[in-house]
Amino acid sequence: QQQVKQSPQSLIVQKGGISIINCAYENTAFDYFPWYQQFPGKGPALLIAIRPDVSEKKEGRFTISFNKSAKQFSLHIMDSQPGDSATYFCAATFDNYGQNFVFGPGTRLSVLP
Amino acid sequence: DTEVTQTPKHLVMGMTNKKSLKCEQHMGHRAMYWYKQKAKKPPELMFVYSYEKLSINESVPSRFSPECPNSSLLNLHLHALQPEDSALYLCASSQESGVNYGYTFGSGTRLTVV
Numbered sequence: 001q002q003q004v005k006q007s008p009q010s011l012i013v014q015k016g017g018i019s020i021i022n023c024a025y026e027n028t029a030f031d032y033f034p035w036y037q038q039f040p041g042k043g044p045a046l047l048i049a050i051r052p053d054v055s056e057k058k059e060g061r062f063t064i065s066f067n068k069s070a071k072q073f074s075l076h077i078m079d080s081q082p083g084d085s086a087t088y089f090c091a092a093t094f095d096n097y098g099q100n101f102v103f104g105p106g107t108r109l110s111v112l113p
Numbered sequence: 114d115t116e117v118t119q120t121p122k123h124l125v126m127g128m129t130n131k132k133s134l135k136c137e138q139h140m141g142h143r144a145m146y147w148y149k150q151k152a153k154k155p156p157e158l159m160f161v162y163s164y165e166k167l168s169i170n171e172s173v174p175s176r177f178s179p180e181c182p183n184s185s186l187l188n189l190h191l192h193a194l195q196p197e198d199s200a201l202y203l204c205a206s207s208q209e210s211g212v213n214y215g216y217t218f219g220s221g222t223r224l225t226v227v
Contacts, residue, residue: 032214032215034215034216036218041201041221041223042220042221043117043119043201043203043205043218043219043220043221044156044203044218045218046215046216046217049214049215087153089155091215093215101158101215101216103155103156104155105154105155106153106154106155108153
């Protein structure tokens, strides 16, 4: 119930292409779905987040699509750049607190120049 | 200030050493966390402090000892660690109540135990 699944495990995209990472969850109590971007040796940084009352959120080249009925959400990176090469973690939480914050296993994105 | 600051950034310690990791935030967050992250894995929760009190200990070995001196500071004291404890140690914070905005993470301390 607390698990968040994420795919693919790794992704290679050409510069200028679209990167798509998918996540799925089971616990319908989750009410906040953030995506974190992590560069090697650095901590995860909040990239973009969505709440379940919205089906899509866009910030610059990054878009979250959210399907509440399917319990799925995805990250789209438009015009992918080599600087986007990082590990991306989706997450889900239903409060601000501890054990109720669940990470997906991560996707390693490589954008080729 | 919207950052979580961790020091040191890198630490190499022997198995008999005692060292401490430090974390600081000035966002008024009342929940603070220690996570451990191994390569190619998501962060794993170790400890949760809520209003300066330890509320969750995820069965972490006693060689890791957390401390929360005040609402802005969080320490992790290390003693008699094993090589398998080598990892990236992350501090995070969040609002303990109210609207959920997720966590803010620090950049981490890269710990190597030799």
